[in-house]
Amino acid sequence: LFFTEDGKYFFNLSDKSGYNHIYMYDLHGNLISQVTNGNWDVDAIKGFDAKKNIVYYTSSEVSPLQRNLYSIGVDGKNKKRLTLKDGTNDVSFNTNYKYFINDYSNATTPNVYTLNDANGKEIRVLDDNADLVTKINDSKFSKKEFFKFKTSDGVELNGWMLKPLNFDSNKKYPVLMSVYGGPGSQEVLDRWDYYQIWYQHLASKGYIIVSVDNRGTGARGADFKKITYLNLGKVETIDQIEAAKYLGTLNYVDAGRIGIWGWSFGGYLSTLCLEKGAGVFKMAVAVAPVTNWRYYDSIYTERYNGLPKDNAEGYDDNSPINHTKKIKGKYLLCHGTADDNVHFQNSMELVTKLVDSNVQFEMQFYPNSNHGIYAGRNTRYHLFSRLTTFISDNL
Known part of the structure; x- marks a missing residue:
């Protein structure tokens, strides 16, 4: 379960549709909305920006082999993919959801850690595992x-x-x-x-x-x-x-x-x-x-x-x-x-x-x-x- 900051609502993952998706409920368990939908699985809920009514989540929508970060309104509209490189992304937001740290890798690229704004724009590279990449290239x-x-x-x-x-x-x-x-x-x-x-x-x-x-x-x-x-x-x-x-x-x-x-x-x-x-x-x-x-x-x-x-x-x-x-x-x-x-x-x-x-x-x-x-x-x-x-x- 993922509760909103005001404690009035919560988001839950369920595969009752046949795929793992996000549902929004009030504290009495009444369904407010199905937030995501499609023939793909949501991997994890990463946060909820109460000011913008936006849910952040990672999913395998592109491919079961990938994980990308998305934002979407609680009404299920205005979905946006925020991580654009093919591969696997795992993110952590700050408390006001203005920034997130992304842990990205793919089959040939060791983990790269970046600071991004809430729209996915990369602000700076925190760690690119350059020494390991050099050794890999040499090997x-x-x-x-x-x-x-x-x-x-x-x-x-x-x-x-x-x-x-x-x-x-x-x-x-x-x-x-x-x-x-x-x-x-x-x-x-x-x-x-x-x-x-x-x-x-x-x-x-x-x-x-x-x-x-x-x-x-x-x-x-x-x-x-x-x-x-x-x-x-x-x-x-x-x-x-x-x-x-x-x-x-x-x-x-x-x-x-x-x-x-x-x-x-x-x-x-x-x-x-x-x-x-x-x-x-x-x-x-x-x-x-x-x-x-x-x-x-x-x-x-x-x-x-x-x-x-x-x-x-x-x-x-x-x-x-x-x-x-x-x-x-x-x-x-x-x-x-x-x-x-x-x-x-x-x-x-x-x-x-x-x-x-x-x-x-x-x-x-x-x-x-x-x-x-x-x-x-x-x-x-x-x-x-x-x-x-x-x-x-x-x-």
Whole structure:
């Protein structure tokens, strides 16, 4: 909810029309107006200028891959796009809505911070990450390419691909898929990726890096996002397996050398993909994965899967602990023992099931590290060195 300063009205986001839009209500809950409308999603309400009766918001109207700032009257009229560069914009207004700071990036441009007036005019650059840009230019990074494909069920999915700098379409390359795929999330965005440097390193070693947003992710409307209800993990896994199969049809991809990695929900999906997509993936890496939905926090899990007593099949059929016998590829499991989000118990039960199923695997645990695995002097460097070595040895 976003309340007006006088406390008489509030704005709320709802996808009841099929897409996420802004609605204005009085304090009794009476609808005053639908502020935005269209076949696109509002990402966030950024502010309300009471003097001008203008709402500021970011949305994916141009493309699900972009985020731009708009202003609009509370009556839904006089909409204006305020950020004009293609890419991803995230803004913060000052208290009187005369200025905003914009955090802009795209797939090839690291974050640039600017001060802008309320009409979007740039006043000054606050930080342009010039040193990083110089290093990127000196390093000759590969450029991320965006693509779309249709699954066997006719579902169109968005993806990005990073090829080696010296890419030769006549050669066959191994592919590492990067997945998150959680409810309402997005990995396929025209923005600077915080894993960019690592992916560039892997690409320089001859790997193609790919990410695909499965059903259940954001900026594609309510039906696309909510199809996972009561079966969290099912269609997400299907879509990632479909993506791998599609990639395997490309003449420059070695279909026998496709791997997948992910963290948190992504680690959950990479594990399920190795299990349910046996024979499609040569290897998988999972960092801090959920392995049993009965162990994850109730506010999150019950929101998407209902209660275990009412939906046992939805919980159990989409939990990796119940599919370990299907694994055929190489598997690396990493987890921090002090993870207060996805509890270490998840990995311990998965290890028990892997041993019971006589599945050989590798594991890397980090004492006293939380979900982000930061504790200790060299922990992050050690983790990504471990991931890189495993990928190099098995893909």
